[in-house]
Amino acid sequence: MTPAVPGRLLPHAVTVVTPATTTDSYGNTVYDYGPAATRVSVAAWMQQDQRIQVTAQGADPLQQRWLMVTNHSPVDRRARIEWTGPTGLLVFELDGPPGPFYNPLAMATAGSSGPHHTELTLKIVDG
Template identity: 75%
Template sequence: MSVPGRLLPHSVTVVTPAVSTDAYNNTVYDYGPAATRTGNVAAWLQQDQRALVTAQGADPLQEKWLMVTNHSPIHRRARIEWAGSPAGALVFELDGQPSPNYNPLRPDPLHHTELSLKIVDG
């Protein structure tokens, strides 16, 4: 059993970048028209960090978010677009690896995936 749909009220788009190599042989991730977009992905999004960061040298506007979804797989370099945010459209990038959560009592043990997110600025 995965997370029931009623507990995933938000609809997001998962953007998997197109990957290429530049003239210097560096890997380049393209989130524009060449990227693969998977829309209407059911999710739960919540802001985990509600206070300003006060550590010296830290970005005081850094926000940390959690996303829970039944959608899988999600690429490590994916971005999440949330057009229905109460604050207006937001774009997130993953802050670490996707975290699959399992139920060992099931034949298909993947239960849901959790993602730590941060807002993409600019």
């Protein structure tokens, strides 16, 4: 993907962690986010979208939703995102597949049919 969002609008340094995979004794795929995982540092915009406490009965009251905008692509659907924000290290997992964002004006100007940037909906990994 050609960088479409200017760097000055992507002030946050995040790490995209793509897990290593192994197979357990039952034949199941196991995802490893430890030292064997691939880590890539990318520029992004991080934004907390859900700022209210969830009050539904049985819901996790610490649940949060975040938006990440980046020029980095592709992002594996099983990737995790590590970001040291104002409150310290946060680890996110994707909440749905990464979404390519298209901008018809930019596509016409550049003569391109590719996506403008990637948007990811994230939730905090707890535990």
